[in-house]
Amino acid sequence: MSQPAPSASAPVPDAKHRLVEVPGGRIHLVEQGSGPLVLLVHGFPESWYSWRKQLPALAAAGFHAVAIDVRGYGRSSKPHEVDAYRMLAHVADNVGVVGALGAEMAVVVGHDWGSPIAANSALLRPDIFTAVGLLSVPYAPRGGVRPTDAFARIGGSEEFYVSYFQEPGRAEAEIEPNVRAWLAGFYAGLSADTMPPAGEDPLFFVPEGAKLSDRFVGDTLPSWLTEADLDFYAAEFERTGLTGPLNRYRNVDRDWEDLAVWGGSPITQPSLFIGGDLDPSTTWMADAIKAYPTTLPRLVSSHILEGCGHWVQQERSDEVNRLLVDWLQSLPAHASS
Template identity: 70%
Template structure:
């Protein structure tokens, strides 16, 4: 059974709990009552990335549940790379739903959480009845092996997902100064960041590539002053989580892209037929390098009811623009079939 490990500050406040999975546990934070809205974060974040949504969704009549994805925070961190395949993440979401005692949920994801949410709705539409995707649009399984596609995307440099493939390589860059690295990536991908000097196309890709023989942090802006939406206390929280957990579990998600491609071959080109919502930022790189996926929504997300690109917003959509995202989410939720 799920366990309550911290009392709510008040009866309607957030509660920390755990769901059992074969590899251990998934930590989650819930607030409110009503239909379940399951919130799945991306890299390098945690349940805390949804801190602005929990109370807002609860006030709107929903049971908001933000998880620590396996490999993060207080969730279990299996040692095998293959334990972080997409099928395992979908199974974790099912386990959380069971721990909540709920029959169905609406699911929302940001960054890597968006593909996890999308595949939860694709593979278990009986359980996940609607899906909201933030930052990363849905792209069905294709004919090209992902690592080959990412290698081409990097051009003369190394695309960040390619850089993350070798176990230990990115960890060696990040873990000596977790706080500094996190500050750099949060600031660099924020809508408030100045464009990189060599970003002539305006697509943000130069923040996502690594010079040959270099490090991803070589692409961080020289000025890593925290953006206005991120406080020192927020950065302290994220830093503490990753200093305790390390980065390997989080990075292992990237190391399964080819394994996912093999696992999900039967769903090549498959649309998600459940009601859907997309929210991106016009200063977020995936909005640009995945523009074709957004254009394909009439085919890939036939029940899409809204696609919103927020002006001046970067990658950390629900943290950068919480009020706007909350309004878009809640309006969409209220419009879903009962």
């Protein structure tokens, strides 16, 4: 079952909004084009709208491009329970979307948190997700250390941002009084043209008694983000709040337990990685990228974009579109139909 969704959003010409039913509730999606299905999964704190530049490009290249609002975001379902945001639930949502669209297979592409959601969709359901594209966050198989224990060791006397996000209500109390300003600072702090200079205090660490936003620098928007874009993002989170998106971080230990049987497993479908050389995710996880011959044995291509920050498909949309289309068109027929 599906139904049209009202579009109170900044428009993408020729794109269609829909609500589809999945076992966990409903997913709002925006689609454009026809052909092999490409499912686009955003990260934190974002939206389907993060793929606004990819939808028409993929459609023009002969693909059915579908950008979802991940559960907890936008017009998708927002369960109250923290554990409703575990990785297995996100994988089930992706499977449900493919079925609701009448497809049997899809290529899945994710950015930021969407990257591990895409990776685990491919890992757990290779029968459905026949290729996987990962943006900004490299694939790293489940390891032997409980995530919250690992994060607690990072940063010394300061608190790593993932640890900061663990307590329900804590980060919400920082963000929700002025969502627009917080988003602007967070986006700018990880964008190549507005991030803090090398050597300054890192954005992702919180001194005792401080807030994450205390490390934000200036009030200049990055070049990829217009005032209208920021208005769209802010309006989405002002309507929905931040608890659902933050609950993704609050399930890292549950994910570690749920995915134990897949510990150390490679992803064997054709894959793609695109990252920015100024993105902390790329530098922190350099060892994961070096391990790709083992962890992504069918990696088609890997690209580190010079002078690019974290928001790769928005910062460098033309380049990312070209890389995505070239990769998609290189896939075997069975991996993109």
